[in-house]
Amino acid sequence: MDKLHLDKALTPEGWRDDVTLSVGPDGRIAAITTGAAPPDATRIRGIAIPGLPNLHSHAFQRGMAGLAEVAGEGDDSFWTWRDWMYRFALALEPDDVEAIAALAYVEMLEAGFTTVGEFHYLHHGRDGRPYADPAELARRCIAAAETTGLGIAILPVFYAHSGFGGLPPSEGQRRFICDLDLFGRVAAGARAAAKAYGRGGFGIAPHSLRAVTRDELTALLAAFPAGPVHIHVSEQVKEVEDCLSAHGMRPIALLGDWAALSERWCLIHATHADPFEVRQMASAGAVVGLCPVTEANLGDGLFAGVDFKARGGRFGVGTDSNVAISASGELAMLDYAQRFATRRRTALADRGRSTGRTVLEACLCGGAQALGLGTIGLAVGAPADVVVLDAGHMAFAGRGGDAVLDSWIFGPSAGAVSEVWVSGRRVVDGGRHVARSAVEVRARAVLERVIGG
Structure with a gap:
């Protein structure tokens, strides 16, 4: 079972520090614990919110x-x-x-x-x-x-x-x-x-x-x-x-x-x-x-x-x-x-x-x-879908808790999403999708032909 350790996370119970998600083979959250990161966990630094x-x-x-x-x-x-x-x-x-x-x-x-x-x-x-x-x-x-x-x-x-x-x-x-x-x-x-x-x-x-x-x-x-x-x-x-x-x-x-x-x-x-x-x-x-x-x-x-x-x-x-x-x-x-x-x-x-x-x-x-998704959010039974906001982004300077959400949504927060995990798998790293380059090449060729041709 994979483990993801979140420095800060918005859970159904509110904001929590040091949250570990145990992710089952089906990509769903099987257990949630708080406290120090287990030695076998992947550490996710930043501010985690549900996808x-x-x-x-x-x-x-x-x-x-x-x-x-x-x-x-x-x-x-x-x-x-x-x-x-x-x-x-x-x-x-x-x-x-x-x-x-x-x-x-x-x-x-x-x-x-x-x-x-x-x-x-x-x-x-x-x-x-x-x-x-x-x-x-x-x-x-x-x-x-x-x-x-x-x-x-x-x-x-x-x-x-x-x-x-x-x-x-x-x-x-x-x-x-x-x-x-x-x-x-x-x-x-x-x-x-x-x-x-x-x-x-x-x-x-x-x-x-x-x-x-x-x-x-x-x-x-x-x-x-x-x-x-x-x-x-x-x-x-x-x-x-x-x-x-x-x-x-x-x-x-x-x-x-x-x-x-x-x-x-x-x-x-x-x-x-x-x-x-x-x-x-x-x-x-x-x-x-x-x-x-x-x-x-x-x-x-x-x-x-x-x-x-x-x-x-x-x-x-x-x-x-x-x-x-x-x-x-x-x-x-x-x-x-x-x-x-x-x-x-x-x-x-x-x-x-x-x-x-x-x-x-x-x-x-x-x-x-x-x-028809059923349970959602950072909760047991939900897919392990996690969006990570860059805690060092200027939009969040001096902010914590709900002020982070308000600043992400209503503030100058371009580029604030640093990582995204879907079903416990990282698909966005450093703000960029891991397959973006190949996807862009293919889409660009289509659009240049369909629109420009």
Whole structure:
């Protein structure tokens, strides 16, 4: 049994000095002790915090980061950004998808994320025909996770329509579209690949209420009666208006009418939830998957986070379009968005509590629930996922305890992550992923060909 000795660590019981984790062959923490480092332990100097779940990612979109920032003739929005994304998605071969995903996953690990929920909807060939293995591209994402050591919950997406009421898909969506039978084969292959990877998990993701009918959603939930269910919902004002026009209900209320919301659900964005829908999500125990950096980039709007949290709502963060990949950046933007909305500071913290500690712990719990991870954190039974902050970094000068978290998230802390361990194995050393050089070479060749060619 391997042993990791942490100089300082944030445990479920609070901050502790001289913590030793005993890591079993399955990569999980088998025991925790305090005191002097055992002679056979690997000494980890620095400030150890739990690895953060990234509950929502479209890995291939990392390759187009920064390409959709030229102003158009009209007002730009999510819908104009989506046109850029469709064109980029149509250019990629399987090797390209794997190379870009590996780059995104390296950057996630260097940032402090140790598991990703891959909301995977790029299924078919460039001409829209399924591969011989319908789960080819899901397997490529899992292969990228295995190459980098990142935990992954693969969430194959059911996408059948272009708009509410079962509208036929557009040509630009041809790589996404499945009927229920084809989706079943995609999901079966994705689940098998996830199971074969020791840090793989599985759930399903009806893309949105624009992309699935009531009957299709009912059939999906019957075919997959357990495990996480993720869905985009109420991200855009136009989406809400179109839903009201087609069904006479707002999207989250409509979802609750079509399906029994519960703890297995993760509602991505929920930006334009009204007060009734906020209460509905909180009372169901569903997780809201917030992607603050992407939501800002796309001009989505501001989620009613303070009200949702006050009602016991659960939430986590994701990197979504991967326009920027930063665990501390997502956590900072999460609270900053609520500061914009409420016009007060430390909007999500309870009185007298650290904002950094509050949002980190909330997103650990919400992310774990959304991805079906079970026990998480530096606790017995959890994966030995450890993020180490450099105690000598200037951001932490004179600071200890929760002030370290506040300074990491809200201070000038670039380069503060020195090591990352996943399942008891070091994958980031000196702030750099151990496979970064090889991953960069492969991804650079892809991007220069796809974008520059």
